[in-house]
Amino acid sequence: MNSSLVNVVIYADHNNFTDGRSGYGIQKITVHHCAGVMSAESIGYLWQNPSRECSSHYGIGNDGRIGQYVDEYDTAWTDSNWVSNCTSVTIETSNCACGGDWPVSDEALNSLINLCADISIRNGLGYLVPGANLTWHSMYAATTCPGDYLRARMQYIADRANEIIGGGGGHKIAEDGLWGVDTTRKAQEVFGTPVDGVVSKQMSWVGNQNPGLLDSTFEWLDYMAGGSLLIAAIQRKVGVSDDGYIGPDTISAMQRWLGTPVDGVASNPSVMVQAFQHWLNQQ
Numbered sequence: 001m002n003s004s005l006v007n008v009v010i011y012a013d014h015n016n017f018t019d020g021r022s023g024y025g026i027q028k029i030t031v032h033h034c035a036g037v038m039s040a041e042s043i044g045y046l047w048q049n050p051s052r053e054c055s056s057h058y059g060i061g062n063d064g065r066i067g068q069y070v071d072e073y074d075t076a077w078t079d080s081n082w083v084s085n086c087t088s089v090t091i092e093t094s095n096c097a098c099g100g101d102w103p104v105s106d107e108a109l110n111s112l113i114n115l116c117a118d119i120s121i122r123n124g125l126g127y128l129v130p131g132a133n134l135t136w137h138s139m140y141a142a143t144t145c146p147g148d149y150l151r152a153r154m155q156y157i158a159d160r161a162n163e164i165i166g167g168g169g170g171h172k173i174a175e176d177g178l179w180g181v182d183t184t185r186k187a188q189e190v191f192g193t194p195v196d197g198v199v200s201k202q203m204s205w206v207g208n209q210n211p212g213l214l215d216s217t218f219e220w221l222d223y224m225a226g227g228s229l230l231i232a233a234i235q236r237k238v239g240v241s242d243d244g245y246i247g248p249d250t251i252s253a254m255q256r257w258l259g260t261p262v263d264g265v266a267s268n269p270s271v272m273v274q275a276f277q278h279w280l281n282q283q
């Protein structure tokens, strides 16, 4: 399975990648920079050198054109980390100037966003979260790659890609009973609160008692800092005080509203969260 966004295919020398994924599945994207101003072709020519011992699945030239060098079902040697290579689709991105914060052209950045969204959609990675399923080279090795310019824009890349992944509403989320980033984003769309994939400023003791509310999307704090606009909107919907903090009362009210057993706890997985996801998908 490869991207239809590709402009040019230049297969890497077989000395520079491994067939298959060694039993692993694709779990994430890893972003790199070229440390140079390059084209989709010139990146590919690097990986054709049989003594290079390096490759990437994709490369983006300074003009935004996209090259493919290794098939996604094979393992490119890009991340300086074997397990990371086996679980990642990797992208080399041309710089538009050398040195400094290693800037990238707007054309290359836009192609990177489109390619990240496409990889996520075809591989079922869901919404992209920097540091989780949208990663970068310096997470895995002592390197400055992908440079400060791209590193500072990971949330922007994720947000723009997630707009494509979400398709501007009407998309379905998994009904798996686990309240993660997808559920938060969908709920934020439905309830009309800012869509950032985060349930802000919640109390950590609630997180400890409710394993179905995932750490990837709930911001757990040890002090009260104002709560979440989304939780307040849900509380108004289910008829409890809209203080913005999820807890046993709000979970019980959601369980009553959704017609699931009322115990005030979101388990892992949770029948209530599953019903909530189902309801969100009907909106």
Ligand SMILES: [Zn+2]
Pocket: 031, 032, 033, 078, 137, 143, 145, 146
């Ligand atoms: Zn790199």
